[in-house]
Amino acid sequence: xxxxxxxxxxxxxxxxxxxxxxxxxxxxxxxxxxxxxxxxxxxxxxxxxxxxxxxxxxxxxxxxxxxxxxxxxxxxxxxxxxxxxxxxxxxxxxxxxxxxxxxxxxxxxxxxxxxxxxxxxxxxxxxxxxxxxxxxxxxxxxxxxxxxxxxxxxxxxxxxxxxxxxxxxxxxxxxxxxxxxxxxxxxxxxxxxxxxxxxxxxxxxxxxxxxxxxxxxxxxxxxxxxxxxxxxxxxxxxxxxxxxxxxxxxxxxxxxxxxxxxxxxxxxxxxxxxxxxxxxxxxxxxxxxxxxxxxxxxxxxxxxxxxxxxxxxxxxxxxxxxxxxxxxxxxxxxxxxxxxxxxxxxxxxxxxxxxxxxxxxxxxxxxxxxxxxxxxxxxxxxxxxxxxxxxxxxxxxxxxxxxxxxxxxxxxxxxxxxxxxxxxxxxxxxxxxxxxxxxxxxxxxxxxxxxxxxxxxxxxxxxxxxxxxxx
Ligand SMILES: Cc1cc2nc3c(=O)[nH]c(=O)nc-3n(C[C@H](O)[C@H](O)[C@H](O)COP(=O)(O)OP(=O)(O)OC[C@H]3O[C@@H](n4cnc5c(N)ncnc54)[C@H](O)[C@@H]3O)c2cc1C
Numbered sequence: 339x340x341x342x343x344x345x346x347x348x349x350x351x352x353x354x355x356x357x358x359x360x361x362x363x364x365x366x367x368x369x370x371x372x373x374x375x376x377x378x379x380x381x382x383x384x385x386x387x388x389x390x391x392x393x394x395x396x397x398x399x400x401x402x403x404x405x406x407x408x409x410x411x412x413x414x415x416x417x418x419x420x421x422x423x424x425x426x427x428x429x430x431x432x433x434x435x436x437x438x439x440x441x442x443x444x445x446x447x448x449x450x451x452x453x454x455x456x457x458x459x460x461x462x463x464x465x466x467x468x469x470x471x472x473x474x475x476x477x478x479x480x481x482x483x484x485x486x487x488x489x490x491x492x493x494x495x496x497x498x499x500x501x502x503x504x505x506x507x508x509x510x511x512x513x514x515x516x517x518x519x520x521x522x523x524x525x526x527x528x529x530x531x532x533x534x535x536x537x538x539x540x541x542x543x544x545x546x547x548x549x550x551x552x553x554x555x556x557x558x559x560x561x562x563x564x565x566x567x568x569x570x571x572x573x574x575x576x577x578x579x580x581x582x583x584x585x586x587x588x589x590x591x592x593x594x595x596x597x598x599x600x601x602x603x604x605x606x607x608x609x610x611x612x613x614x615x616x617x618x619x620x621x622x623x624x625x626x627x628x629x630x631x632x633x634x635x636x637x638x639x640x641x642x643x644x645x646x647x648x649x650x651x652x653x654x655x656x657x658x659x660x661x662x663x664x665x666x667x668x669x670x671x672x673x674x675x676x677x678x679x680x681x682x683x684x685x686x687x688x689x690x691x692x693x694x695x696x697x698x699x700x701x702x703x704x705x706x707x708x709x710x711x712x713x714x715x716x717x718x719x720x721x722x723x724x725x726x727x728x729x730x731x732x733x734x735x736x737x738x739x740x741x742x743x744x745x746x747x748x749x750x751x752x753x754x755x756x757x758x759x760x761x762x763x764x765x766x767x768x769x770x771x772x773x774x775x776x777x778x779x780x781x782x783x784x785x786x787x788x789x790x791x792x793x794x795x796x797x798x799x800x801x802x803x804x805x806x807x808x809x
Contacts, residue, residue, distance in 0.1 A: 340366045442471070543584045
């Protein structure tokens with residue numbers, strides 16, 4: 339019997355999984371494997387946060403159950419060298435073919451290249467598939483065959499190509515014959531050193547399907563209007579699912595297209611545009627791998643950042659005195675997710691107002707986010723810092739007060755996460771330091787005692803940030 343090994347990486351689903359479906363066609367039987375890579379998937383490494391770890395482990399349990407229905411056992415390897423561990427397992431099982439869906443981060447690409455070399459030496463065939471994107475980085479190029487660095491023309495080219503080649507769903511894989519190989523238990527959070535956390539959204543491919551369904555039924559129509567209001571549940575919250583692959587990008591794009599994304603339905607059109615941003619950042623990281631640690635725009639690489647520990651600590655501990663920033667930091671720390679508008683506000687505040695290198699924020703988000711995705715996170719941070727592709731120009735510094743007044747006018751979101759400000763009147767909710775002392779006593783919020791005084795003056799910080807970039 340010809341057994342094929344499928345290596346799960348960030349494609350935790352059985353439905354519409356290109357490489358898994360191919361594995362069932364290529365072999366008589368399929369065995370699946372996931373590696374707990376101890377170089378990044380334990381609390382001690384500080385690289386995968388508790389929320390993402392919890393989301394992944396819970397989703398893996400559900401994946402293992404779904405695979406069992408197809409008679410596909412899921413093996414778990416805990417290792418610091420996945421290439422050796424996978425090839426070792428292949429040898430044990432007498433496997434000649436390994437299937438996997440391609441990854442696009444620099445470290446993953448290097449690992450897959452090594453796998454391909456070492457597998458070839460051992461006579462094992464690696465079959466890799468496009469799955470996590472609609473179009474790979476080299477499929478959308480400018481007329482002169484260069485990568486795009488500006489989003490709008492990339493998006494136009496992407497949409498034109500989608501019009502020519504509609505998405506194909508890989509469907510459900512075929513059932514394998516019953517095997518004597520058993521699945522391994524999925525480790526729990528504690529065994530990897532993580533504290534217990536409560537996940538804010540349903541996990542696994544079922545959770546993803548339920549979220550997509552609710553989004554399509556109730557929210558997508560209003561998405562273009564609601565997506566910037568953090569107090570309104572107007573977004574899909576599918577990012578952790580897209581990052582873990584519990585839903586395929588094809589399912590999301592097909593849903594957007596069915597809802598009129600290509601024919602003028604504002605909500606669906608805007609949502610599709612966000613999905614294209616995800617692909618844009620993947621393309622950028624693929625073609626410019628240095629951007630995971632250095633500025634995309636080389637002229638900004640040598641900017642001096644103050645990186646003051648006390649200011650960074652205040653930002654991390656939600657003690658900046660700017661309610662919208664502090665509420666956003668509490669949201670990410672208490673739920674593992676932060677609204678997109680707030681990611682932009684907090685990232686700009688850290689880089690511009692607090693003069694902190696974007697990489698520090700990028701690494702902190704990596705540890706906090708349940709949906710951490712290197713390409714989107716680096717892209718978002720470089721955009722906010724003004725150093726990235728198509729980034730906000732350096733002189734456009736978001737004003738956290740005006741942003742808050744515009745997108746959370748009554749302070750509904752702020753009060754949800756900062757109960758200390760519950761009785762602060764609307765006129766002062768985003769500038770509590772301006773409350774007269776008597777009013778502070780009346781609403782039970784003494785600034786500097788019940789809620790911190792602001793750590794910087796935005797107007798001054800803005801002028802300094804612009805001067806630094808200009809110089
Ligand atoms: C500083 C910063 C850091 C970020 N870090 C991440 C990250 O680590 N992982 C991540 O998935 N997204 C990241 N984003 C992008 C965006 O904030 C999240 O994808 C979005 O908030 C997720 O919520 P949602 O699923 O409800 O999105 P929706 O509004 O429902 O959008 C649907 C999907 O489109 C994609 N998407 C939406 N906006 C963007 C965007 N601006 N860039 C890239 N993809 C997008 C996501 O996959 C998202 O799930 C970051 C943005 C910023 C400004």
